[in-house]
Amino acid sequence: MKFYIDDLPVLFPYPKIYPEQYAYMCDIKKTLDVGGKCVLEMPSGTGKTVSLLSLTIAYQMHYPEHRKVVYCSRTMSEIEKALIELENLMDFRAKELGYVEEFRGLGLTSRKNLCLHPTISKERKGIVVDEKCRRITNGQLKEKITKGTVIEDPTSEMNSLCTYHEKLNELEQHDLIPTGTYSFESLVKYCKEQGTCPYFTVRRMIPFCNIIIYSYHYLLDPKIADRVSKELSKDSIIIFDEAHNIDNVCIESLSLDLTDDVLKRATRGANKLADAVDDMKEQDSEKLQNEYEKLVEGLRQAEIDRQEELFMSNPILPQDLLEEAIPGNIRKAEHFISFLKRFIEYLKTRMKVLHVISETPVSFLQHLKELTYIDRKPLRFCSERLSLLVRTLELNEIEDFTALKDIATFATLVSTYETGFQLILEPFESEGSTVPNPILHFACLDASIAIKPVFERFSSVIITSGTISPLEMYPKMLNFETTISESYSMTLARRSFLPMIVTKGSDQVAISSKFEIRTDPSVVRNYGSLLVEFSKITPDGMVVFFPSYLYMESIISMWQTMGVLDEVWKYKLILVETPDAQETSLALETYRKACSNGRGAVLLSVARGKVSEGIDFDHHYGRTVLMIGIPFQYTESRILKARLEFMRDHFQIRESDFLSFDAMRHAAQCLGRVLRGKDDYGIMVLADRRFSNKKKQLPKWIAQALNDSDDNLSTDMALATAKKFLRSLAQPTNPKDSEGVSVWNLEQLEAFQKQHQQKQQTAQFDVEETKVEVQDDFMDIDDDDLDLL
Numbered sequence: 148m149k150f151y152i153d154d155l156p157v158l159f160p161y162p163k164i165y166p167e168q169y170a171y172m173c174d175i176k177k178t179l180d181v182g183g184k185c186v187l188e189m190p191s192g193t194g195k196t197v198s199l200l201s202l203t204i205a206y207q208m209h210y211p212e213h214r215k216v217v218y219c220s221r222t223m224s225e226i227e228k229a230l231i232e233l234e235n236l237m238d239f240r241a242k243e244l245g246y247v248e249e250f251r252g253l254g255l256t257s258r259k260n261l262c263l264h265p266t267i268s269k270e271r272k273g274i275v276v277d278e279k280c281r282r283i284t285n286g287q288l289k290e291k292i293t294k295g296t297v298i299e300d301p302t303s304e305m306n307s308l309c310t311y312h313e314k315l316n317e318l319e320q321h322d323l324i325p326t327g328t329y330s331f332e333s334l335v336k337y338c339k340e341q342g343t344c345p346y347f348t349v350r351r352m353i354p355f356c357n358i359i360i361y362s363y364h365y366l367l368d369p370k371i372a373d374r375v376s377k378e379l380s381k382d383s384i385i386i387f388d389e390a391h392n393i394d395n396v397c398i399e400s401l402s403l404d405l406t407d408d409v410l411k412r413a414t415r416g417a418n419k420l421a422d423a424v425d426d427m428k429e430q431d432s433e434k435l436q437n438e439y440e441k442l443v444e445g446l447r448q449a450e451i452d453r454q455e456e457l458f459m460s461n462p463i464l465p466q467d468l469l470e471e472a473i474p475g476n477i478r479k480a481e482h483f484i485s486f487l488k489r490f491i492e493y494l495k496t497r498m499k500v501l502h503v504i505s506e507t508p509v510s511f512l513q514h515l516k517e518l519t520y521i522d523r524k525p526l527r528f529c530s531e532r533l534s535l536l537v538r539t540l541e542l543n544e545i546e547d548f549t550a551l552k553d554i555a556t557f558a559t560l561v562s563t564y565e566t567g568f569q570l571i572l573e574p575f576e577s578e579g580s581t582v583p584n585p586i587l588h589f590a591c592l593d594a595s596i597a598i599k600p601v602f603e604r605f606s607s608v609i610i611t612s613g614t615i616s617p618l619e620m621y622p623k624m625l626n627f628e629t630t631i632s633e634s635y636s637m638t639l640a641r642r643s644f645l646p647m648i649v650t651k652g653s654d655q656v657a658i659s660s661k662f663e664i665r666t667d668p669s670v671v672r673n674y675g676s677l678l679v680e681f682s683k684i685t686p687d688g689m690v691v692f693f694p695s696y697l698y699m700e701s702i703i704s705m706w707q708t709m710g711v712l713d714e715v716w717k718y719k720l721i722l723v724e725t726p727d728a729q730e731t732s733l734a735l736e737t738y739r740k741a742c743s744n745g746r747g748a749v750l751l752s753v754a755r756g757k758v759s760e761g762i763d764f765d766h767h768y769g770r771t772v773l774m775i776g777i778p779f780q781y782t783e784s785r786i787l788k789a790r791l792e793f794m795r796d797h798f799q800i801r802e803s804d805f806l807s808f809d810a811m812r813h814a815a816q817c818l819g820r821v822l823r824g825k826d827d828y829g830i831m832v833l834a835d836r837r838f839s840n841k842k843k844q845l846p847k848w849i850a851q852a853l854n855d856s857d858d859n860l861s862t863d864m865a866l867a868t869a870k871k872f873l874r875s876l877a878q879p880t881n882p883k884d885s886e887g888v889s890v891w892n893l894e895q896l897e898a899f900q901k902q903h904q905q906k907q908q909t910a911q912f913d914v915e916e917t918k919v920e921v922q923d924d925f926m927d928i929d930d931d932d933l934d935l936l
């Protein structure tokens with residue numbers, strides 16, 4: 148379908164469009180035209196991804212600025228989904244236009260997912276793949292091999308260069324991959340054929356592609372953004388899709404935890420570093436001297452020949468970097484190492500304290516200074532200095548120094564940021580434990596810090612998700628102003644989803660996951676019978692969400708003794724999500740199989756877990772979603788308390804408002820899992836009496852579908868409504884019914900546009916008329932009145 152929004156021709160790869168897709172695209176275009184940020188909530192399953200891509204690519208190709216599109220999503224599967232949508236879109240454009248456009252669309256994910264190296268790619272942990280890859284690609288090994296100080300040995304992982312990486316250097320740097328759109332699968336396939344590294348192909352091609360699709364971290368985490376996204380132009384169009392958790396990503400990117408184990412390993416690392424310095428002094432003291440002289444001259448890391456892969460990037464935001472030379476007392480390698488050791492020893496003594504400490508960075512630095520005479524300034528340069536030293540010493544066994552890297556990161560962060568951060572030392576793992584296992588949390592409390600450079604640097608930022616209500620919360624938390632903020636309703640030809648609030652069991656006992664009553668046998672039994680009854684009537688798949696693993700475990704064991712699970716077992720297979728990703732994917736696989744072969748299954752999972760955040764249960768994979776309790780965060784968490792306090796004082800967000808917003812955004816995420824398109828249908832059960840007071844915080848599209856008669860139900864009433872709903876939805880539908888209502892063909896779209904235009908013209912005419920009247924009135928004012936004006 149081809150249509151126009153103002154003067155912009157949009158090619159849309161489906162013959163029909165949903166009214167909300169059109170409204171969404173119009174708002175995106177407005178934002179791009181005027182610049183600024185928008186917050187848009189689009190019902191799930193209504194083709195948000197394809198709308199975003201169609202509009203932004205049309206915009207890019209039509210206007211002479213050819214603004215690059217940077218599309219950030221959360222998980223690898225979501226990124227892959229967007230790449231496949233993009234492939235379809237570009238195929239469609241080529242067909243419509245009659246020629247293939249000069250266009251390059253790429254996606255980036257971690258090395259672990261893209262590596263082709265015969266042994267490194269077999270590593271299970273991403274961090275090990277990263278470190279091993281860095282070691283052989285950072286230029287130093289190559290230099291040694293060229294000089295002949297190391298003999299390349301293809302059988303050794305450490306002493307041979309990566310051929311896939313080397314091959315890239317033989318190619319034209321702006322043309323490492325031909326134009327086209329590549330899903331991860333096709334990227335890896337192409338690179339395998341060429342013998343090139345997919346990861347570095349994409350990284351180096353970012354400046355030359357029309358659209359890059361990658362994870363939030365590549366833009367928001369300063370440690371990664373500095374490496375990957377530095378060269379993006381200011382007029383790029385930035386999209387944060389699935390952005391309902393964006394504040395947490397911002398916070399995590401500037402937070403860090405230190406434990407006893409990290410400190411021990413850091414000491415070992417510092418000792419190894421000292422040995423390496425001694426060795427180098429004996430063998431090649433000139434090198435150390437050179438490094439020192441460069442530092443005296445005030446040469447900064449950025450000015451030193453920049454390699455792709457330094458040991459560590461600066462963890463702070465670019466605008467917070469000090470434009471000064473590295474201070475004198477840490478310029479010499481041995482001085483720096485003893486400085487680090489002193490700092491680590493200080494941290495070790497702090498960890499010995501047996502009561503909880505919560506302090507600001509300023510008070511931490513003051514105490515540090517009193518005890519060790521360590522100043523703030525050299526601390527700020529710790530990560531930069533460590534990175535340079537590791538490079539000068541040409542160290543290979545980088546794993547030995549990862550804990551030291553954490554210490555240096557912590558030193559730089561704690562000495563750079565004053566407000567919006569808190570240090571919290573927790574000596575015991577849980578309230579009741581007596582064996583100390585201290586953790587020092589360096590917690591960022593202010594999500595706006597990490598996103599500020601993105602807002603300042605790029606002219607257009609689109610923040611969007613299926614569940615981002617209430618819309619005014621995000622601008623407050625992230626401290627920005629919106630050009631447009633909009634929540635779209637879902638147009639439906641028939642009522643295809645049924646939200647219900649169940650507040651009591653059939654025995655009229657109120658149900659709730661409220662801490663005081665959550666393990667009350669009558670509440671647990673009522674939740675149990677809700678589960679049994681819904682598993683009886685739900686065809687195929689049913690997903691159940693709990694507020695936390697802890698609660699899920701305790702309720703499952705109670706259900707076991709009450710015989711609830713045996714009863715469910717008669718109707719459905721029972722599978723459980725666990726914190727282990729592999730176990731969970733196995734459970735999911737079995738779940739899908741059981742849904743497809745007619746046995747049917749129930750998946751017990753948790754809000755905020757992997758299942759709730761990106762697994763789709765479309766069609767028969769999810770006909771009912773049952774939300775047991777409200778997924779509030781653990782309110783006794785000290786970090787959460789500190790964040791709540793910060794938001795109250797700085798952004799005037801009340802604690803209860805935030806907690807309730809946070810719980811409801813996660814509940815809405817869970818509910819959205821079962822509705823993946825307009826032809827899909829499902830039941831959404833919110834089972835907690837407190838949901839009745841929180842309806843307003845649901846996304847508009849869910850709240851609008853929630854009838855007053857479906858609120859405050861008991862289990863038997865809910866069952867009766869659900870049965871009726873399922874019976875009516877099981878009837879065959881006539882696709883013609885939805886035409887003009889929930890889908891538009893081109894004529895219907897154009898008719899709407901014409902009508903809308905006419906309305907606008909009339910409104911404009913009215914405004915002008917009013918203006919003329921006002922002017923006329925003004926002319927009528929007599930001279931006497933003028934005194935009054």
Ligand SMILES: Nc1ncnc2c1ncn2[C@@H]1O[C@H](COP(=O)(O)OP(=O)(O)OP(=O)(O)O)[C@@H](O)[C@H]1O
Nearest residue numbers: 161163164165191192193194195196197613823824
């Ligand atoms: N106009 C359309 N006509 C037919 N199918 C469409 C249309 N728009 C989108 N689709 C398809 O509907 C499915 C759902 O779209 P998509 O996954 O993009 O939804 P979404 O809103 O991004 O969901 P979420 O963000 O919640 O995952 C996709 O397979 C998409 O290709």
Ligand code: SF4
Nearest residue numbers: 262263280309312344
């Ligand atoms: S350069 Fe590429 S292929 Fe080689 S080790 Fe690194 S990620 Fe793997």
